Amino acid sequence: MKGFDIERLAEDEDAVSLLLIANPFSHQPRLDGLDRLVLIVKDDEVADKEIEHWMWDDARVQVRRVSREQLESWIVGSSNRGSAYWLMHGEILVDRDGYLADLRSRLLDWSPLIREQKLLSEFSRFVRGCLQAKQDLKDGQVLDAYSNVLACLHYWAHIALVEEGMHPESTVWEQMRKVNPGIYKLFEELTTSSETLEQRVQLVLLACEFSIMNKMETCCELLIRLIASRHEAWTPAELMRHPDLAGLSLELSVLLYKLVNRGCIREIAKPAPSLGNGTLELKYTSA
Template sequence: MEHILRPIYQERASQPETLGVILVTKREEIMSITDTFDTVLLIIVKEADMPIFTKHYLHEDQKMAMHVITEELLNKRLNVGLDRRIVDWIFHGKVIFDRNEYLCNLRLKLQEFPFFGRKIKTGIQFSKLIRRYLEGKEFFNRGNYFDSYHHVVDSLHHLARLSVIDNGLYPEVTVWSQVKKIEPSIYKLYEELVMSTESLEKRLELLFLAIEFLINSKTDDGAQHILETMLLKDTWTIQELHNHHDLRYYSKDLEVFVEFLIDKGYIIVEPKESKSDSIYHRHYKVDRDFVISQYNGEK
């Protein structure tokens, strides 16, 4: 199939903004990795008018897909960690064009999983865990147990990813098989949720207690990235936090995460005067003394 697609990827490779081209072939045991297409071309570019551009091709009985993605969007998907296909393609695809060893270095980066990479991924997964836990608890308290169940499953997935990240591994591929080996207690929670003979209400009640305990035990690690970022300046508006080049990866979960850290004492709200006498701007700063005491074990 590579020779059929050669004119397509050679045209792209000749363009100066193209950083790399990967060819992915369907594997029968996991056809979903290529969305059932026989072949996928992943083309990474420095910049483009559209962050992602897709075309489908047909050759005899073979179907092929081409995805052109910008470096910025690729980094976002890798940092947020919710697209296991991209990670699989980078790890297992065939590199057929690599400008200045861009893909080679990217693979090394993913394999080595540097400490900063772990911190930002931990923070993003932890913020998602907080939102799912809080929303699930609201549904539970209103008696909407099926909606609550959905959120608890997602919470456990984020806990699973956190445990894999904490062990220096990449969590996008076969997460639960990884978790079963490295943190069986979280795998056991998942089993209890889906296999227990207890009533759904009772299962959820027990899971919320367990998840709350795990959240409290993981808050220091989960908050490390956002707190270190916020320590770069004294106070922040919420828009400044959203605009920060790393914190923007938290997306819609950023604000609920900040409120959670305010409740836990890590962040202080600092009112600032506005044009109205009765309304104040809400600015945020890290409680340095509290954070130091937390990380020194004075709890």
């Protein structure tokens, strides 16, 4: 941006990297009403002023501050789907240690770790949504079941796109119409079929459950391999602190439960003297 002192901003912010996105909200300009996005990547967590709005040469600028860990969590998760677009299409203005350039390269090339993290993250939400929808139906809450099954289809669609080496976009159903007509057909069945709402939910839920069984081992490959990487059993907290999982938004308890039932990993109970009263602590190891 003309007259914008990038170096001074980077120095004042103690930034690792700065990224400028000229049209960050091209898919929803009326919702955001902003012309530019400056993404400031920092080493430490951002305690305050995470988001600010500035006016610069008649341009409305959103300034976002984010840690490396948070940015990578956005990319592999679903909490900020625009982050992958920003990184792929933005202009790197400052990159003190080549961090953003390396992350962009890994994202564009679908590095094995990012792909596995993305699959695991989306799959955990897929499983959680499916279980919640089943519970909603059992409780007679058909509308809630519908909402959760619709969310499941979105997670399933994201998984299918990642498997094809594509990044999920905001127009995910346009992507699915071309990439996976089967999932798109289920979306149509759920939203436009003439059957009762409960019948539609039950039909799509069955398809989701079948897909979960088929995709469990491939989508959870990262977690299964991590658990098998040492002889000592893991606690859930130890798993979440591992660098390959740290920062990911995972439904870890649900995944561990499903993997144990499928026989992909083992659950072992060990005495926990610190808890007393004969309490056993559950840990997880390879099958």
